[in-house]
Amino acid sequence: MEHAGSIMGGRVLSSLTPAGLGILGVLIATFPVSFLGGLVPPPLFVFMPLYFWAMVRPDLMTPFWAFALGVFQDFLSGGPPGVWAASFLAAYFLIDRQRDMLAGLSGIGAIAGFAVAALSACLTAYVIVGFYYWHLPPVAPLLVELAMTVLFYIPAVFVIGVIHRRIVGPYRSDF
Amino acid sequence: MANGSFRIARNRGGAQLPLALLAALAVALILIGKAQNTLFDRTRAAVTDWAAPALHAARAPLVGLDRFMGSIGEIFSVYQENLRLKDENARLRQWRNAAIVLDDRVKRYQLLLRAVPDPSLSSVMARVIGRSNQPFLQTMILDAGKAQGIKPGQAVIDARGMIGRIFLTGHHTSWVILLTDLNSRIPVTLEPGNVQAIMAGDNTTAPTLDLLSQNVLLKPGAQVVSSGDGGLLPPGLAIGTVIANPSGGFRVVLLADSTSSEDVNVVDFKLKTEKPPAPSPNDLPATAAGLPPAAPPAVQSPVPGGSLAPSGAAAAPPAHAPTMTAPAAATPPSPEGAAVDNGNE
Numbered sequence: 001m002e003h004a005g006s007i008m009g010g011r012v013l014s015s016l017t018p019a020g021l022g023i024l025g026v027l028i029a030t031f032p033v034s035f036l037g038g039l040v041p042p043p044l045f046v047f048m049p050l051y052f053w054a055m056v057r058p059d060l061m062t063p064f065w066a067f068a069l070g071v072f073q074d075f076l077s078g079g080p081p082g083v084w085a086a087s088f089l090a091a092y093f094l095i096d097r098q099r100d101m102l103a104g105l106s107g108i109g110a111i112a113g114f115a116v117a118a119l120s121a122c123l124t125a126y127v128i129v130g131f132y133y134w135h136l137p138p139v140a141p142l143l144v145e146l147a148m149t150v151l152f153y154i155p156a157v158f159v160i161g162v163i164h165r166r167i168v169g170p171y172r173s174d175f
Numbered sequence: 176m177a178n179g180s181f182r183i184a185r186n187r188g189g190a191q192l193p194l195a196l197l198a199a200l201a202v203a204l205i206l207i208g209k210a211q212n213t214l215f216d217r218t219r220a221a222v223t224d225w226a227a228p229a230l231h232a233a234r235a236p237l238v239g240l241d242r243f244m245g246s247i248g249e250i251f252s253v254y255q256e257n258l259r260l261k262d263e264n265a266r267l268r269q270w271r272n273a274a275i276v277l278d279d280r281v282k283r284y285q286l287l288l289r290a291v292p293d294p295s296l297s298s299v300m301a302r303v304i305g306r307s308n309q310p311f312l313q314t315m316i317l318d319a320g321k322a323q324g325i326k327p328g329q330a331v332i333d334a335r336g337m338i339g340r341i342f343l344t345g346h347h348t349s350w351v352i353l354l355t356d357l358n359s360r361i362p363v364t365l366e367p368g369n370v371q372a373i374m375a376g377d378n379t380t381a382p383t384l385d386l387l388s389q390n391v392l393l394k395p396g397a398q399v400v401s402s403g404d405g406g407l408l409p410p411g412l413a414i415g416t417v418i419a420n421p422s423g424g425f426r427v428v429l430l431a432d433s434t435s436s437e438d439v440n441v442v443d444f445k446l447k448t449e450k451p452p453a454p455s456p457n458d459l460p461a462t463a464a465g466l467p468p469a470a471p472p473a474v475q476s477p478v479p480g481g482s483l484a485p486s487g488a489a490a491a492p493p494a495h496a497p498t499m500t501a502p503a504a505a506t507p508p509s510p511e512g513a514a515v516d517n518g519n520e
Contacts, residue, residue, distance in 0.1 A: 027229055030305045030316070031237050041308050067197040071204070075222040077307040078314035078343075078350055081215045082204030089198045096194070122310075129311045132209060137357055137378055141310035 014168040018053040018060045021163070022046045022069040030076050041141055043149040044118065046073055048156045050088060051117050052164070054095045055102050060168065066092040083128050084121075091121035110157075115150045122146050220345030223305075223316055227348045230304040231318060238437065296409055298332075298440040299323050301349070308434065313353040313378060315339065315433065319441065320347045328407050330442040336413040336430030337401060338439060349441070353433050354382055354414070362404040363414060363427075365397045374399065374414070374427055381426040384417065395419045399427050409444040 025045030046069050053061035070085030077084070095102060095117055102113040122142055130136045208215055249256065284290075301323070305316030319325050321344050329341045331351045339359065343350040352359055359376035363384075370393060373385040386393065397417040403410025415427040 027226065027233070030226075030230065030307060031233055041310060063194040063197050067201060070201070072222070075215075075219045076226060076305070077309055077312050078219075078316075078352075079307075079309070079312045080205060080212070081208045081219075082201045083311075085204065086198060086201035089194060089201055093194055093198075125311070128205060132205065133357065135357070137311050141378055145310050 015060060017163060017168050018049050018057070019065045019069065021049040021160070022061075022065065023072060025049060026069065026073050026076055029073075040148055041145040043152040044121070044145065045152070045156075047088070047091070047118055047121060047149060048114075048153055049160060051091070051095060051114055051153075052157065052160045053168075054092055055099055056164065057168065058096065058099070063089060063092055080129075080132055083125055083132070086128060087121040087124040090124040091117045094120050111150060111154060114153050114157075115146070118146055118149050118153075216343050219350075220320075220343055220348070223348040223350070224320075224345040227304060227316075227318060227345075230316065231302075234302075234304055297443045299325060299443065300438060300440055301325070302438055303436055304348070306434075310378065311357065313339075313356040313359075313376065313433070315351040315353060315436075317349045317351060317439065317441070318347065320345045320349045322347050324443065325349045325441050326443075330401070330408045330412060330444065331439050332412060332442060333431045333433075333436040333439050335432070336415065338429075338431045338433045338436060340408065341441060351439075354429060355380060355433070361408060362402040363399050364402040364410070365393065365399055365417060367397070368393075370397070371402060371404070381418065381428055383420070384425040384427060386425075393417060393425055395425070409442060412442070 023046075025048060028045050029042045050061060050066055050069060054066065066088040067085050070083075070088040071081065073084040073088075074081045102117070105113045122145065126137070126139070126142055299319055301317035301319035303315055304318045307314045307316075315331075315338070317325070317331075325341055325344050327341050327344060331338045331340060337354065339351045339353040339356070340361070341349050342352045353376070354361070354374065355376045355378060357376055357378050359374075359382070361374055363372050363374045364370065365372055365384075368391070370386065370391050371388070374382045375385060376382045384393075384399075395416075395418050399414040399417060401408045401410055401412040401414060413430055415429040417425050418428050420426045
């Protein structure tokens with residue numbers, strides 16, 4: 001009985017880990033600390049777990065979680081609500097359609113796959129913001145943010161991979 | 176690093192339908208937010224209030240780490256930095272003495288001219304617990320809100336100058352739209368010359384300047400301060416310095432550094448109603464013209480069965496009365512009336 005409860009608790013933990021890491025990513029991006037002196041925007045930390053688990057375990061990173069993380073990002077960044085929610089869903093659509101191809105990539109290709117997905121999210125956000133304010137924001141900060149996101153994904157994917165193997169994987173072996 | 180090393184789940188769980196529904200919901204959110212931009216403010220404030228403890232708790236170690244990492248490079252230049260600061264401190268002391276003398280002189284001039292004194296400013300010190308430095312947004316979250324008397328529209332300054340203004344307040348958090356944000360537009364004055372302009376952010380580090388007059392010769396180096404037009408911001412807040420934009424026009428290099436500000440002041444400013452001093456009998460036109468003041472008029476009895484005539488009608492002189500002295504003598508001058516009359520003159 002106790003063993004069953006432990007397994008159930010582990011399953012709940014593994015279910016909430018991807019979304020929890022996404023929320024953590026939003027909070028980290030909001031912290032008032034810039035280790036690069038504010039010269040560059042912080043990476044889209046929230047997109048890293050979103051991309052990883054939307055590709056590897058879409059049952060844990062569902063469209064609902066992509067939407068919810070986007071709304072949370074919108075609310076904590078001070079921007080108009082729905083922008084990042086729609087952008088993450090657009091990227092989710094791309095990941096969902098190209099999942100087999102993205103999942104087969106390795107090395108630089110895996111990073112490039114992430115970069116394409118992140119680019120789709122950023123471009124969607126850029127277009128929506130352009131229509132929203134009827135004024136195109138400068139492109140350079142967006143490209144810098146995209147570059148920072150891709151750069152930070154390289155170490156982050158190792159951490160996410162470890163979490164996936166240690167926490168998520170053992171309790172979710174039904175696939 | 177191979178994505179293929181992870182076992183990929185094949186069960187998509189019918190994601191296409193909820194994806195479409197959620198996408199429609201996201202678009203609806205955007206449209207509703209555009210139509211009613213205050214609709215989500217309460218939710219945003221509640222979310223911020225909810226996340227504030229986490230942001231607050233994480234702030235201290237992260238700021239400490241940030242300072243430590245920032246200080247590593249400064250160790251090697253600490254001697255030169257010390258010399259530079261001593262020199263700067265000596266010069267600033269000279270400027271401080273000059274400022275005290277000039278401030279005293281301005282106060283005496285204001286007293287002599289009976290000028291309306293500048294409104295007093297009070298401020299609330301708040302701590303920066305969140306910062307959004309994104310491609311489309313430049314905002315900040317403070318740990319003070321309605322409970323501390325923070326209201327939307329108030330100016331936010333640090334030790335060097337203005338950073339932005341409050342645009343949303345929660346119970347114990349508030350949001351600051353930075354001067355560099357795409358949506359920031361504030362009226363400013365450029366000194367010297369008292370040139371009026373609008374400073375607009377475009378998500379770069381240096382906001383642009385839109386001059387209100389085309390016949391102004393502006394030079395780089397001019398100082399930018401808030402103009403106070405519209406009564407939203409206090410006048411005279413230091414903002415930055417004008418520089419030439421390589422692609423034409425002018426930009427403003429801000430004095431404040433919002434990326435490193437940790438503690439800021441929220442300036443409580445409310446423009447008081449202007450009340451000039453009441454005029455003395457010597458200020459009346461008749462007296463000023465050298466004529467003796469007219470005798471007060473006889474009190475008229477109210478019209479039976481009717482209401483009292485308004486003061487303006489009561490003050491209207493009879494047809495044969497001299498038009499110059501009658502109005503001044505008929506109605507005792509009130510401060511408000513005098514102010515209106517002076518304004519009309």
